[in-house]
Amino acid sequence: MRVNDLPRRAVTRTAKLATLPAGLMGRTALGLGKRIGGRPAEIVAAEIQQRTAEQIFRVLGELKGGAMKLGQALSIFEAALPPEIAGPYRATLTKLQESAPPLPARTVHQVLAGDLGPSWRDLFREFDDSPRAAASIGQVHRAVWQDGRPVAVKIQYPGAGRALLSDFNQISRVARLFSILMPGLEVRPLLDELRERVAEEIDYELEARSQRAFAEAYTGDADIYVPPVVAGTDHVLITEWMDGTPLSKIIESGSQEERNRAGILFTRFLFSGPARAGLLHADPHPGNFRMLPDGRLGVLDFGAVDRLPNGLPPFIGKLLRIMHGHGDIREAEDELREQGFVRPGIDVDLDALYAFLAPLAEPSRVDCFRFSREWLRNEAARVADPRSSNLGRRLNLPPSYVLIHRVSTEGIGVLSQLGSEGNFRAELIRWMPGYVVDGRDLGRPSPAAPESGSSPPDSASSPPAPGPSEPDSGSSPPEPGPSEPDLAPA
Numbered sequence: 001m002r003v004n005d006l007p008r009r010a011v012t013r014t015a016k017l018a019t020l021p022a023g024l025m026g027r028t029a030l031g032l033g034k035r036i037g038g039r040p041a042e043i044v045a046a047e048i049q050q051r052t053a054e055q056i057f058r059v060l061g062e063l064k065g066g067a068m069k070l071g072q073a074l075s076i077f078e079a080a081l082p083p084e085i086a087g088p089y090r091a092t093l094t095k096l097q098e099s100a101p102p103l104p105a106r107t108v109h110q111v112l113a114g115d116l117g118p119s120w121r122d123l124f125r126e127f128d129d130s131p132r133a134a135a136s137i138g139q140v141h142r143a144v145w146q147d148g149r150p151v152a153v154k155i156q157y158p159g160a161g162r163a164l165l166s167d168f169n170q171i172s173r174v175a176r177l178f179s180i181l182m183p184g185l186e187v188r189p190l191l192d193e194l195r196e197r198v199a200e201e202i203d204y205e206l207e208a209r210s211q212r213a214f215a216e217a218y219t220g221d222a223d224i225y226v227p228p229v230v231a232g233t234d235h236v237l238i239t240e241w242m243d244g245t246p247l248s249k250i251i252e253s254g255s256q257e258e259r260n261r262a263g264i265l266f267t268r269f270l271f272s273g274p275a276r277a278g279l280l281h282a283d284p285h286p287g288n289f290r291m292l293p294d295g296r297l298g299v300l301d302f303g304a305v306d307r308l309p310n311g312l313p314p315f316i317g318k319l320l321r322i323m324h325g326h327g328d329i330r331e332a333e334d335e336l337r338e339q340g341f342v343r344p345g346i347d348v349d350l351d352a353l354y355a356f357l358a359p360l361a362e363p364s365r366v367d368c369f370r371f372s373r374e375w376l377r378n379e380a381a382r383v384a385d386p387r388s389s390n391l392g393r394r395l396n397l398p399p400s401y402v403l404i405h406r407v408s409t410e411g412i413g414v415l416s417q418l419g420s421e422g423n424f425r426a427e428l429i430r431w432m433p434g435y436v437v438d439g440r441d442l443g444r445p446s447p448a449a450p451e452s453g454s455s456p457p458d459s460a461s462s463p464p465a466p467g468p469s470e471p472d473s474g475s476s477p478p479e480p481g482p483s484e485p486d487l488a489p490a
Contacts, residue, residue: 102139103157105129111155115233122146123231127153133287137164137202142241150241151230154204158235161202168195186343186396193399201303208232210279211239211302217277224269225296242298244290251286251417258291263371263420264427265297270411271312271431280306282403284411306403314434315339316404321435323361329354340398352391355382360408363415364428370421376413 108129112120121127124143131139137160141153200206208229215226227240250262266289274280282304290298315335322332329350336342359379363369397405429435
């Protein structure tokens with residue numbers, strides 16, 4: 001993506017973003033006229049919501065670069081929208097990212113000289129000026145480090161970080177627009193949290209520290225591999241090169257055995273990260289994962305992480321246990337209110353709440369489950385039911401759950417693309433605090449438990465409780481209390 005192609009000048013970007021509140025005012029005035037003319041208020045409100053969403057996503061797409069990253073961060077709003085709105089938005093982001101032309105070699109060299117010094121070439125035996133991969137705010141080159149190791153050199157587009165933060169500041173000024181999309185949402189603190197997280201993503205030194213923490217936590221693991229960091233600066237990140245089969249290739253043409261193993265290891269990594277590294281990898285895109293020749297899952301891109309030194313919140317495990325154990329859905333409502341997902345004064349339809357939560361709970365309800373695109377479509381249709389979809393727009397998302405929400409929804413999408421089958425329940429119980437109580441699996445499914453989309457269990461035995469790992473499962477979660485690994489840059 002040539003930086004010159006981005007409308008980075010502040011006046012241009014501000015003018016584009018300023019069209020958002022003006023558009024809302026016009027739509028609101030038109031809606032008032034329609035209501036006076038006799039149209040039902042619910043239909044008019046739905047039309048205003050749809051057109052507001054369309055304009056927000058269109059403007060973010062036109063800004064490209066940093067705003068494209070902003071659009072990805074705001075996918076929590078997209079998830080609450082009907083597919084006829086969200087679909088074109090996802091397509092626009094994909095097209096922008098896939099069609100991004102590379103930075104000229106001269107600009108690449110300027111970034112390297114600015115961050116590594118004028119003698120940056122002395123650090124490498126070889127450096128390939130042609131990028132191997134491009135993303136929304138940077139691109140990756142292959143090189144050979146001075147000691148002979150093949151390395152990946154990630155370079156941030158000049159000015160992309162400033163443009164992204166400027167966009168966020170502008171978006172925060174029109175926060176009221178997002179309350180049109182999801183009336184139950186406390187928008188301002190959520191946007192503040194997103195801005196802080198995105199600011200972290202453009203800090204490559206911080207990403208280097210996160211990757212070092214993951215690499216140390218998974219050193220010697222039989223199933224998971226994280227490439228070591230070689231060097232990191234504000235705009236350049238150098239790690240050991242990792243070959244392997246991208247998860248996208250497994251999705252496209254992998255055998256069922258390959259799909260099953262990839263899915264289990266993908267799930268294990270996402271769930272175990274908070275317990276083992278105190279961090280949650282929060283960008284579960286297929287492009288960030290490789291299946292290595294020795295059968296391990298290799299993991300890339302640690303710009304988006306959630307810092308969870310005490311592991312995943314026990315609330316999530318408790319909520320799933322309630323759903324699995326056929327408990328009173330009112331207990332789930334109480335938990336959601338206590339955690340801030342339901343704001344004071346918001347009434348909840350309990351049947352709609354169950355339908356809304358069911359897709360997240362179903363894959364871990366039984367001992368063997370098979371994800372599929374068809375299952376995901378059916379669950380999406382169920383959530384799109386008017387009662388469920390209206391509930392979704394009335395729920396709040398506490399800032400501390402932003403990245404956890406992103407991982408859970410996008411992770412299920414990847415598993416459904418893989419069509420992976422396996423004992424995902426065992427992985428959840430092993431790594432999810434709050435599920436097992438006093439060593440007892442209170443959420444154990446009964447013989448009549450719903451198994452839609454799943455295969456019959458292989459046996460009636462209980463899945464393993466948290467504790468020492470099986471021989472092929474990698475390390476066990478650490479006992480609470482040890483200090484975090486040294487995160488100081490090399």
